[in-house]
Amino acid sequence: MIRLKNIFVSTAISLSAFAFGQGTFTSNTYPQSYETSSSITTSSEKLMSAKELVDININAMMNDPVLRNANWGFVIYDPKTKKVVSSYNENASLIPASTTKLLTTETAMSLLGEKFKWITQLEHSGTIDDEGNLNGNLYIVGSGDPSMGTNKAGAASYRDIITDFIMAMGEKGIKKVNGDIIIQTAVFKANKMQKLPENIVWLENGNYYLPVGTTSEINPANEKLIAKSSNPFSESKNYYYISPYIKQMVYAEKFDGGYLTTKLPDAPAYLANSLRASMVKSGIPVIGKVVAKMTDPNPEKREMITNYQSPTLSDIVFYTNQHSDNALAEATLRMVGFQKNGDQTLESGRNVVVEHLKSKGFDTNGLNYMDGSGLSRSNLVTPISQVKFLTNLMNEKYYRSYFDSLPIAGQTGTLKKSFFGSGYGQINAKTGTLNKVKTLAGYMKTNSGKTLVFSLLINNYAGSVDQVKARMEQLLDPAMNL
Numbered sequence: 001m002i003r004l005k006n007i008f009v010s011t012a013i014s015l016s017a018f019a020f021g022q023g024t025f026t027s028n029t030y031p032q033s034y035e036t037s038s039s040i041t042t043s044s045e046k047l048m049s050a051k052e053l054v055d056i057n058i059n060a061m062m063n064d065p066v067l068r069n070a071n072w073g074f075v076i077y078d079p080k081t082k083k084v085v086s087s088y089n090e091n092a093s094l095i096p097a098s099t100t101k102l103l104t105t106e107t108a109m110s111l112l113g114e115k116f117k118w119i120t121q122l123e124h125s126g127t128i129d130d131e132g133n134l135n136g137n138l139y140i141v142g143s144g145d146p147s148m149g150t151n152k153a154g155a156a157s158y159r160d161i162i163t164d165f166i167m168a169m170g171e172k173g174i175k176k177v178n179g180d181i182i183i184q185t186a187v188f189k190a191n192k193m194q195k196l197p198e199n200i201v202w203l204e205n206g207n208y209y210l211p212v213g214t215t216s217e218i219n220p221a222n223e224k225l226i227a228k229s230s231n232p233f234s235e236s237k238n239y240y241y242i243s244p245y246i247k248q249m250v251y252a253e254k255f256d257g258g259y260l261t262t263k264l265p266d267a268p269a270y271l272a273n274s275l276r277a278s279m280v281k282s283g284i285p286v287i288g289k290v291v292a293k294m295t296d297p298n299p300e301k302r303e304m305i306t307n308y309q310s311p312t313l314s315d316i317v318f319y320t321n322q323h324s325d326n327a328l329a330e331a332t333l334r335m336v337g338f339q340k341n342g343d344q345t346l347e348s349g350r351n352v353v354v355e356h357l358k359s360k361g362f363d364t365n366g367l368n369y370m371d372g373s374g375l376s377r378s379n380l381v382t383p384i385s386q387v388k389f390l391t392n393l394m395n396e397k398y399y400r401s402y403f404d405s406l407p408i409a410g411q412t413g414t415l416k417k418s419f420f421g422s423g424y425g426q427i428n429a430k431t432g433t434l435n436k437v438k439t440l441a442g443y444m445k446t447n448s449g450k451t452l453v454f455s456l457l458i459n460n461y462a463g464s465v466d467q468v469k470a471r472m473e474q475l476l477d478p479a480m481n482l
Helices: 002-021 038-047 050-061 097-112 158-171 267-281 313-323 326-341 346-359 383-395 399-404 465-476
Strands: 071-078 083-088 119-125 133-135 138-141 181-184 239-242 249-252 290-293 302-309 427-434 437-445 451-459
Touching: 050 071, 050 083, 050 465, 071 383, 083 383, 097 313, 097 326, 097 346, 097 383, 097 399, 097 427, 097 437, 119 158, 138 267, 158 267, 158 302, 181 267, 267 290, 313 326, 313 399, 326 346, 383 399, 383 437, 383 451, 437 465, 451 465
Parallel strands: 138 181, 181 290
Antiparallel strands: 071 083, 071 451, 119 138, 119 302, 239 249, 427 437, 437 451
């Protein structure tokens, strides 16, 4: 009987390997000769266990036209038994793309706490006389709130914040300001004109952006915009790109010489200027102007008027992972650096994350953590380290919030348009997409009720994004029956 089963198994493996090697996946653009009959798969399913079918799919993908020359790794891990269920290239260092955010957001929740909030304070110096004249200055003290004015994660708009500030001043009896509006953002002192992370992929400005940086040391003669005249983006869009010569990021609407600086709003400055304009319009004159102070060696005695608090970190992390928001991820990275080291630089944030991962037993062999968002192609991680990381945090008190932040297959976030068949509603995972990079890592609830952890990292694939997504879904399909 065992011998007979082995004959069936070997026959099915041969047939399935041949079928996959000829491109059995749907929605491809290869010649019809790559197609094969579904009866092979059907007969295999009757003979094979779920584990055997997963392994067959892994073997078959090696000869698939889309993945034949790709670098990829895959692990399914059982968090209860602490054993690998199935794997391929589990120790390979691969570009994780936005699954990097898993490390960034978990570090923030661990070090800052789920209920952490960024606070922007409105204060005043001097005194308020009986006629409502503030004989002093207003102060806006920022803390690096990445959501301010964006409406992301439930954050208030600038208009709402300003309305609340003006109401609070009214309650204090302030009818005129005989001084300046001073912005104090010392938290940003080391984060103004630094070089941007290396090897950032070329991105359309409408979807992604990074903290302020400059390209003043880049030789314009060596630069060109990668997007051709027939590019898929709108001609009115702006672009970030990497110099192929010196590996630094450049921002441009068009490139015509000179150096460029990333055009990002300074949130506290925008708030202060808008506040001044609204106060004047509301009949509260401001005699002075808006002044920025990075440092204040002789600070005035000040009194709190009110403050604005961001959504909780749990809400920020939810929005970050659901929408794969790079700006929030990068700001969160810098905040953990500031909270731990008092230094809000990229390097400080990176060091804090790596040290945190080491303290949690993360296997840093094969890890290269370059930014908080996963935009850098210099980021590297192994599939086995990802699944063990995700397994270990299942015991953390913030696990439920972290788990809930991950998109649900076929339903929410960046997985809303995936897994309409098998896996629908049963996979909670973070996606990642760069040019010729597609990744997915998270948790799956199998049909038998098990919770398994998985990582699938694919680099340098051929064909389209939709084709590689179809192969990822078909690889995970039999795993739902484990």
